[in-house]
Amino acid sequence: MKIFVIAKNTFKEIIRDKILYNILFFAILMIGASVLLGKLSLGEQLKVIEDMGLACISVFGTLIAIFVGISLVFKEIDKRTIYTIIAKPVTRTEFLLGKFLGLVLILLINIIIMSGCFESIIFMISNSLNLELMKAVILIFAELVVITSIAVMFSTFSTPFLSGIFTLAFYVIGNFSMDIKNLGEKSNGLARAFTSVIYYILPNLDNFDIKGKVVHGNPVSYEFIAYSIIYGILYISIVLIISVVIFQRRDFK
Amino acid sequence: MAAIKTEGLTKDYRTGFFLKKIRVLENLNLEVEEKEIFGFLGPNGAGKTTTLKLLMGLIYPSSGKAWIFNKEINDISAKKEIGFLPEGPYFYDYLTGSEFLNFYGGLFSIEKKRLRVKVEELLETVGLGEAGKLQLRRYSKGMLQRIGIAQSLINDPKLVILDEPMSGLDPIGRKEIRDLIIRLKDAGKTIFFSSHILSDVEMICDRVAILVKGMLIDTVSVNDLLKEEGGTIEICVSDFERSALERIREFNKKIINRGERIYITAGSESEKDEILKIIFERKGKLISVTPQKKSLEALFFKGMDKGKGKG
Numbered sequence: 238m239k240i241f242v243i244a245k246n247t248f249k250e251i252i253r254d255k256i257l258y259n260i261l262f263f264a265i266l267m268i269g270a271s272v273l274l275g276k277l278s279l280g281e282q283l284k285v286i287e288d289m290g291l292a293c294i295s296v297f298g299t300l301i302a303i304f305v306g307i308s309l310v311f312k313e314i315d316k317r318t319i320y321t322i323i324a325k326p327v328t329r330t331e332f333l334l335g336k337f338l339g340l341v342l343i344l345l346i347n348i349i350i351m352s353g354c355f356e357s358i359i360f361m362i363s364n365s366l367n368l369e370l371m372k373a374v375i376l377i378f379a380e381l382v383v384i385t386s387i388a389v390m391f392s393t394f395s396t397p398f399l400s401g402i403f404t405l406a407f408y409v410i411g412n413f414s415m416d417i418k419n420l421g422e423k424s425n426g427l428a429r430a431f432t433s434v435i436y437y438i439l440p441n442l443d444n445f446d447i448k449g450k451v452v453h454g455n456p457v458s459y460e461f462i463a464y465s466i467i468y469g470i471l472y473i474s475i476v477l478i479i480s481v482v483i484f485q486r487r488d489f490k
Numbered sequence: 491m492a493a494i495k496t497e498g499l500t501k502d503y504r505t506g507f508f509l510k511k512i513r514v515l516e517n518l519n520l521e522v523e524e525k526e527i528f529g530f531l532g533p534n535g536a537g538k539t540t541t542l543k544l545l546m547g548l549i550y551p552s553s554g555k556a557w558i559f560n561k562e563i564n565d566i567s568a569k570k571e572i573g574f575l576p577e578g579p580y581f582y583d584y585l586t587g588s589e590f591l592n593f594y595g596g597l598f599s600i601e602k603k604r605l606r607v608k609v610e611e612l613l614e615t616v617g618l619g620e621a622g623k624l625q626l627r628r629y630s631k632g633m634l635q636r637i638g639i640a641q642s643l644i645n646d647p648k649l650v651i652l653d654e655p656m657s658g659l660d661p662i663g664r665k666e667i668r669d670l671i672i673r674l675k676d677a678g679k680t681i682f683f684s685s686h687i688l689s690d691v692e693m694i695c696d697r698v699a700i701l702v703k704g705m706l707i708d709t710v711s712v713n714d715l716l717k718e719e720g721g722t723i724e725i726c727v728s729d730f731e732r733s734a735l736e737r738i739r740e741f742n743k744k745i746i747n748r749g750e751r752i753y754i755t756a757g758s759e760s761e762k763d764e765i766l767k768i769i770f771e772r773k774g775k776l777i778s779v780t781p782q783k784k785s786l787e788a789l790f791f792k793g794m795d796k797g798k799g800k801g
Binding site: 324 | 570597
């Protein structure tokens with residue numbers, strides 16, 4: 238499959254880039270630092286570590302998704318490396334999906350490394366693993382893939398700088414989507430229409446955030462996780478279809 | 491069957507705030523025969539790269555159509571028969587030479603074992619056998635150009651399209667690329683390459699198309715050009731007596747003295763024979779006889795003048 242050939246090459250490209258290691262290094266440093274912070278809090282040490290660890294995985298994962306995602310396609314066009322690929326019997330769709338898949342693979346490996354460090358710190362302190370936390374990690378990964386698809390979509394027609402700003406805006410506003418919906422329900426007329434448009438266009442990232450729940454031991458049902466993942470897949474599919482349509486039409490000058 | 495055929499190929503770009511239309515290629519009708527070396531000649535900005543990008547499907551024509559081996563260019567299977575080297579070497583610099591070729595082989599779904607042999611073979615062909623293990627960021631410009639050509643040959647294409655394959659190379663590099671192109675022709679491939687340098691094109695091409703300001707000025711056969719009247723011949727001679735020179739000067743005024751050597755420009759074949767006869771009679775030391783393919787140059791500049799009027 239040509240998609241996988243391109244995905245593999247994208248994987249290599251990111252692996253051999255230094256930015257990844259910098260971000261990963263800081264992520265692990267921060268997760269480690271949560272131990273110190275936990276020491277400051279009386280009795281709640283483990284909760285603080287869990288809370289901070291999950292936040293780190295989410296934030297640094299998002300950083301990788303956005304930073305790498307926005308330049309993924311742009312760089313190929315800018316450096317004209319795409320010329321030789323499109324000249325081969327490869328469709329633009331295959332190219333774009335391959336790039337996307339390569340980055341998703343990188344994110345997966347990063348998440349595994351980060352949560353591995355995270356769980357081993359928890360094991361050192363409490364002598365047991367908290368596997369409930371992995372539910373949150375799975376949904377963080379789903380969220381990262383959603384963000385990646387948005388970054389890739391913007392990078393098919395925009396510069397990395399603009400794509401970065403747009404994607405960041407989607408990420409931040411997407412985290413408040415529930416509040417936006419509530420705001421819309423309390424208002425009327427134009428404001429209501431406006432908020433509902435935003436609510437349905439932007440990803441509802443609240444669906445992926447169960448960090449607080451798992452840290453405080455509140456149960457999270459498998460139905461909820463399944464629902465969130467299906468929502469994610471649908472959202473990603475739509476964004477990727479839009480990306481492909483844009484990418485198909487553009488000229489590589 | 492034509493290797494490349496275009497019909498009324500036209501490309502407009504829109505630029506600036508008001509999206510002003512700029513025509514970069516106008517109504518291009520071109521036909522490249524199988525198994526020939528076809529030169530695509532024109533000054534910078536003539537629309538050569540635009541044409542090649544259109545053929546590769548990197549940009550879409552505003553109007554007109556193009557075929558490669560009778561398949562329309564938007565048919566993805568047409569690309570199985572093509573090898574393409576874009577202008578200026580821009581490649582994945584984090585890959586090593588052999589990784590780079592393996593990657594492109596993968597895009598053709600070439601079976602692994604066969605690909606490994608093919609990669610070795612190609613690295614040898616372009617003279618990069620040892621450098622296969624080096625990352626491309628350590629390659630020199632000439633090496634990049636050669637690995638780029640290797641990349642374009644990975645699928646053993648029937649048609650090889652090269653965009654400015656000799657630009658930015660030193661004389662040795664240029665010669666290597668020229669030899670490679672001739673070897674490809676001997677292997678039965680069609681080669682279509684663009685250049686803005688006359689001598690490169692003259693030396694190896696069977697036919698040449700001249701493009702200026704987006705318009706095709708002419709398509710000519712290089713052999714016909716050589717035979718054509720008006721092509722001059724430069725004769726270089728040394729150890730030549732002054733009195734003998736006077737005899738030549740009777741019918742030929744184009745004589746230049748440069749130290750020991752004397753350069754005589756003959757206007758026709760018969761004139762050349764006459765001059766050579768005198769040189770042999772007087773035992774002058776003949777150094778070289780070089781046909782000056784002036785007509786291609788003349789055509790080039792004629793086209794430029796025509797283009798100037800337009801833009």
